[in-house]
Amino acid sequence: MKKFLLSATLALVSITAMAQTAMTDMAEAEVRKVDKEAKKVTLKHGPIKNLDMPGMTMVFQVKDVALLDKLAAGDKIRFSAEQQQGAYVVTAIEKPPAAK
Numbered sequence: 001m002k003k004f005l006l007s008a009t010l011a012l013v014s015i016t017a018m019a020q021t022a023m024t025d026m027a028e029a030e031v032r033k034v035d036k037e038a039k040k041v042t043l044k045h046g047p048i049k050n051l052d053m054p055g056m057t058m059v060f061q062v063k064d065v066a067l068l069d070k071l072a073a074g075d076k077i078r079f080s081a082e083q084q085q086g087a088y089v090v091t092a093i094e095k096p097p098a099a100k
């Protein structure tokens, strides 16, 4: 009986951990510079969980230049990034509905 309770608790803990990962998938950032020609964007970003990166200002490449279309310096965004072949690449950008 004790053993059953323990494994049930462990299962519950791992489900909770998975849910938290999904919810914190996107990081917060403020756009500093948009460079469409180079397909790059400079972001002052908060912690990025999946990259194990603390908050900082840095340049990202973008997966698709269309992500930069409606972006301007000063915009507050949420974004997803991945590490691909040694470079940090933004794969998705979300702007809050209130933004222009």
Ligand SMILES: [Cu+2]
Pocket: 045, 053, 054, 055, 056, 057, 058
């Ligand atoms: Cu960074």
